[in-house]
Amino acid sequence: xxxxxxxxxxxxxxxxxxxxxxxxxxxxxxxxxxxxxxxxxxxxxxxxxxxxxxxxxxxxxxxxxxxxxxxxxxxxxxxxxxxxxxxxxxxxxxxxxxxxxxxxxxxxxxxxxxxxxxxxxxxxxxxxxxxxxxxxxxxxxxxxxxxxxxxxxxxxxxxxxxxxxxxxxxxxxxxxxxxxxxxxxxxxxx
Ligand code: SAM
Numbered sequence: 395x396x397x398x399x400x401x402x403x404x405x406x407x408x409x410x411x412x413x414x415x416x417x418x419x420x421x422x423x424x425x426x427x428x429x430x431x432x433x434x435x436x437x438x439x440x441x442x443x444x445x446x447x448x449x450x451x452x453x454x455x456x457x458x459x460x461x462x463x464x465x466x467x468x469x470x471x472x473x474x475x476x477x478x479x480x481x482x483x484x485x486x487x488x489x490x491x492x493x494x495x496x497x498x499x500x501x502x503x504x505x506x507x508x509x510x511x512x513x514x515x516x517x518x519x520x521x522x523x524x525x526x527x528x529x530x531x532x533x534x535x536x537x538x539x540x541x542x543x544x545x546x547x548x549x550x551x552x553x554x555x556x557x558x559x560x561x562x563x564x565x566x567x568x569x570x571x572x573x574x575x576x577x578x579x580x581x582x583x584x
Contacts, residue, residue, distance in 0.1 A: 404428075420443070427458070434462070444468060445473060495531075497534060
């Protein structure tokens with residue numbers, strides 16, 4: 395068999411948790427592939443909150459959603475994911491089914507604009523609080539560029555210390571590939 399590659403495996407994980415009517419978060423919209431996947435999974439009865447610090451990324455995401463007829467259930471925020479608590483409804487605390495963060499830089503965009511390790515950790519901490527019981531947070535981590543290496547170390551340290559009575563943490567990684575390929579950290583809330 396061929397083992398599932400990183401991005402398809404994120405979809406397998408999302409499919410296991412998401413259903414129509416759910417609330418989901420895309421912490422890094424980029425070109426909107428994950429935002430659209432979340433929007434289709436939760437349907438027009440659900441809600442998706444999407445974040446990106448680059449206007450260009452949000453425009454690309456909006457265009458993709460519009461072309462697919464999936465804008466109604468999505469709210470896009472031009473701000474850092476670290477500020478998520480400022481925009482989420484407080485009554486949605488404990489109700490979020492899934493969140494995904496595809497870290498690093500915007501494909502086809504400015505490679506000097508990358509996710510910031512400190513802000514990523516802040517956002518992860520806040521989202522763990524927002525997740526419902528059985529909810530899932532997925533991080534796609536890119537250790538192959540200098541800031542990514544620092545971020546990789548930080549999120550791995552943080553997630554590996556989460557209390558196992560409250561969270562399961564999975565690392566999905568191809569360990570014999572060259573050039574430090576991306577890997578997944580998936581956190582399931584008990
Ligand atoms: N998930 C995207 C897709 O499906 O196309 C790819 C995301 S891309 C690898 C990473 C994105 O994170 C970039 O668009 C970048 O602007 C964004 N980003 C960087 N720092 C951020 C922050 N603090 N808050 C939200 N987004 C951020």
